Amino acid sequence: MRFATWNLKQAIAPKKPIADLWRHTATEIDPHVMVFTEAKVPKEGVPSGWTAQWKEGGIGHRRRWGTILAGRGVEFRPITHVGSWRRRPFKNSWPAALEAAEVIVAGRSWGAVIGIYGMLVDAQGERTGSGRASVPLMLEEVAPIVRAHRNVVVAGDFNIWPNDKPRILDRLGLVDVVEATADQRPPLDGCCGCTLGSRCGHMWTHRNGNSPNAAVQQIDFVFASTPLARQIRDVRGGVRDFPQSWELSDHAPVVVDFEDR
DSSP, X not given: OEEEEEEOOOSSSOSSOHHHHHHHIIIIIOOSEEEXXXXXXXXXOSOTTOEEEOOTTTTBTTBOOEEEEEESSOEEEEOOEEOSSSOEEOXXXXXXXXXXXEEEETTEXXXXXXXXXXXXXXXXXXXXXXXXTHHHHHHHHHHHHHHHOSSEEEEEEOOSOGGGOOTHHHHTTEEEHHHHTGGGSOOOTTBTTOOOGGGOOOOOOEEESSXXXXXXXXXXXXXXXXXXXXXXXXXXXXXXXXXXXXXXXXXXXXXXXXXXX
């Protein structure tokens, strides 16, 4: 199973037509499950061969983009209720920025996927400039989903640096697939918000401007539940593995392969 995340930059000044980005994803990433952020569905609808879950109209207030769960060879079952004994409606503070679904493979539940775009505001709507306030709240809201499934992938553009990852990730047993495989890559020179030094291994996933001195940032992440993390086969991403990314968006994908079990 291959999972990936990519911010398509459909919020402001998109670089490429939406349909072209979906085609590029199919040919260059070839995922089973894709978490698109700052994304839109093409006007003609979900492309042939794909299934998708998203909120029609996006975030709203002229922001017609959001988080999209897109799949090839899988189906999605929207998660509308949580809790094992007392079922209650699943609610989240930022519909369209967060999407959660069961992944159905050959008619059977594989597990759950949660896509997150870290909103640049706090719970009161005050602008923060990062996802440091919104992402922990989102993770608290999806905690029942994470606890209910053995296989869970949480992915997206968190709008935070590695040092700012919220502690709830550890409490939920969610493993950063990039850091878990850091010894397979050289350190990322100039990595922002990172104190790992020679053990860094992060990926440059966001180009903040076109300056030669643009900040070297990883703000896009994939996390896996602890049992699933033991099945990691390969992790790649960032502009080093996807050198065409800056021509298509201001983000580069993160991709992880899990063993088929």
